[in-house]
Amino acid sequence: MxxxxxxxxxxxxxTFLQSLRTQIYHAKTREDLRHVLHTVRxxxxxxxxxxxxxxxxxxxxxxxxxxxxxxxxxxxxxxxxPWLIGAGGLTSVIFAVLIYMRRSKVxxxxxxxxxxxxxxxxxxxxxxxxxxxxxxxxxxxxxxxxRGNHSREIEWLVxxxxxxxxxxxxxxxxxxxxxxxxxxxxxxxxxxxNVRVTTRTVYDHFHRYGLYLPFxxxxxxxxxxxxxxxxxxxxxxxxxxxxxxxxxVSASDELSAAKFLKPAVVVEIEDLGKALSGLNxxxxxxxxxxxxxxQNICQWQRQHGLDEPDAFLQEIEGDQKLATLQKTLExxxxxxxxxxxxx
Amino acid sequence: MNSSLVFLIVxxxxxxxxxxxxxxxxxxxxxxxxxxxxxITQERQKNKIIPHLQTITDQYQQFESGVQEKIAALxxxxxxxxxxxxDTAKLAEVESATxxxxxxxxxxVENYPELKxxxxxxxxxxxxxxxxxxxxxxxxxxxxxxxxxxxxxEMFPHSLVNSLLNKKSTLHTFNDSEAEAGFDxxxxx
Numbered sequence: 386m387x388x389x390x391x392x393x394x395x396x397x398x399x400t401f402l403q404s405l406r407t408q409i410y411h412a413k414t415r416e417d418l419r420h421v422l423h424t425v426r427x428x429x430x431x432x433x434x435x436x437x438x439x440x441x442x443x444x445x446x447x448x449x450x451x452x453x454x455x456x457x458x459x460x461x462x463x464x465x466x467p468w469l470i471g472a473g474g475l476t477s478v479i480f481a482v483l484i485y486m487r488r489s490k491v492x493x494x495x496x497x498x499x500x501x502x503x504x505x506x507x508x509x510x511x512x513x514x515x516x517x518x519x520x521x522x523x524x525x526x527x528x529x530x531x532r533g534n535h536s537r538e539i540e541w542l543v544x545x546x547x548x549x550x551x552x553x554x555x556x557x558x559x560x561x562x563x564x565x566x567x568x569x570x571x572x573x574x575x576x577x578x579n580v581r582v583t584t585r586t587v588y589d590h591f592h593r594y595g596l597y598l599p600f601x602x603x604x605x606x607x608x609x610x611x612x613x614x615x616x617x618x619x620x621x622x623x624x625x626x627x628x629x630x631x632x633x634v635s636a637s638d639e640l641s642a643a644k645f646l647k648p649a650v651v652v653e654i655e656d657l658g659k660a661l662s663g664l665n666x667x668x669x670x671x672x673x674x675x676x677x678x679x680q681n682i683c684q685w686q687r688q689h690g691l692d693e694p695d696a697f698l699q700e701i702e703g704d705q706k707l708a709t710l711q712k713t714l715e716x717x718x719x720x721x722x723x724x725x726x727x728x
Numbered sequence: 729m730n731s732s733l734v735f736l737i738v739x740x741x742x743x744x745x746x747x748x749x750x751x752x753x754x755x756x757x758x759x760x761x762x763x764x765x766x767x768i769t770q771e772r773q774k775n776k777i778i779p780h781l782q783t784i785t786d787q788y789q790q791f792e793s794g795v796q797e798k799i800a801a802l803x804x805x806x807x808x809x810x811x812x813x814x815d816t817a818k819l820a821e822v823e824s825a826t827x828x829x830x831x832x833x834x835x836x837v838e839n840y841p842e843l844k845x846x847x848x849x850x851x852x853x854x855x856x857x858x859x860x861x862x863x864x865x866x867x868x869x870x871x872x873x874x875x876x877x878x879x880x881x882e883m884f885p886h887s888l889v890n891s892l893l894n895k896k897s898t899l900h901t902f903n904d905s906e907a908e909a910g911f912d913x914x915x916x917x
Contacts, residue, residue, distance in 0.1 A: 624765075648869055
């Protein structure tokens with residue numbers, strides 16, 4: 386059998402990758418993802434471009450540059466040598482970028498496929514949103530999003546569903562990026578002893594993560610570890626010294642806070658605070674909960690890729706449920722269980 | 729600096745530290761007392777479920793015979809609790825009576841499977857489970873507060889202030905002796 390030329394091999398691979406992209410994009414079940422990986426296995430060769438011609442171009446560029454340097458060394462007055470050095474350098478940079486782009490094509494597809502798997506395993510759906518508009522809308526619902534005097538933006542958002550033993554609820558998980566702007570004044574003394582005062586603007590970037598969801602059993606209560614402003618007029622302290630050391634409770638009225646903060650709820654929040662730093666729980670007037678913290682609990686990392694389909698298939702077969710997220714959802718469910726009425 | 733002024737400053741700092749330690753001991757003692765009262769409040773929540781249990785026993789005559797005694801035992805144990813006096817032995821009695829009642833209810837379900845389908849019974853079991861979780865949590869908070877209080881009177885220089893001024897004794901944490909009996913290991917403190 387005749388061996389296909391590198392260019393036709395690459396063309397065939399590009400077409401195959403394009404069809405894979407479409408399949409991954411439309412994958413709705415784990416079976417669909419499995420099918421993608423079986424297709425990769427049946428492709429019959431590794432998903433790698435034949436970059437011989439690009440490497441040749443890269444080497445030629447380097448060689449041209451080196452020869453031009455030598456030429457410039459022997460003939461320092463030469464006008465064309467610097468141009469040749471530049472042309473050689475540019476050629477090798479262009480080919481290096483092309484090689485890198487080809488390599489990342491496969492890696493990007495592996496990322497996309499793994500992301501789909503993570504979304505499926507965690508019961509997530511992508512939702513359309515505009516980062517700045519959504520942050521503005523959320524700042525009207527929760528004080529948490531009033532942080533940042535310069536800019537506020539939701540950088541990532543997903544919608545999920547949690548099914549517990551007693552309650553089922555939908556939630557949104559987000560990544561909130563906000564920027565504080567401040568003026569810094571410094572005094573500089575020059576060599577002649579003159580004092581000059583300069584003012585510059587500094588931008589501090591912060592990232593917080595969290596979930597927001599309907600929580601119909603509590604309203605107008607804020608339990609905050611990362612305190613940044615007033616929430617409600619009344620304050621309340623439950624009996625736990627440890628809880629009071631870590632959290633401040635404010636509510637529209639003390640009684641509703643006392644009713645909500647049953648001992649089981651208090652210890653659940655204590656434990657939640659141990660797992661998540663900078664934890665805030667805000668129940669707004671519309672009976673919605675925003676639980677926010679400093680760690681990104683919706684992070685994932687793949688171990689394998691499409692270049693090793695068997696290992697990748699095994700990885701995809703595994704459960705990609707994000708442990709800290711699941712534990713947090715479980716704890717929210719416990720809060721619901723203790724706040725509802727059994728009779 | 730004048731030596732008498734230095735003496736006055738040092739004396740002032742010592743007095744301030746003593747006041748802070750004294751008040752700290754009082755506030756931790758009150759926190760332990762409040763946590764105890766909280767445990768008792770949670771235990772008394774069980775009174776809420778007794779009328780529902782009566783309804784069930786009225787519906788199932790056979791169920792009544794075994795469980796009725798246990799309800800009476802729980803009621804009597806609950807009557808012995810006081811939010812003023814930290815009596816962990818009485819609390820253990822209530823916990824034991826609750827355990828017996830729940831056990832009795834489980835046995836009743838095994839003997840009378842139709843109970844499982846009873847909506848009120850299901851709600852009751854859920855309520856009892858949640859109450860037990862709340863009592864467990866209230867006991868955990870009480871033990872945490874007792875630990876903070878005991879540390880606050882036993883550590884130096886708090887121990888000095890306590891022996892001279894507060895004169896408080898260490899409090900006992902709540903131990904479930906029935907649960908402890910299940911372990912071979914016994915801590916040596």
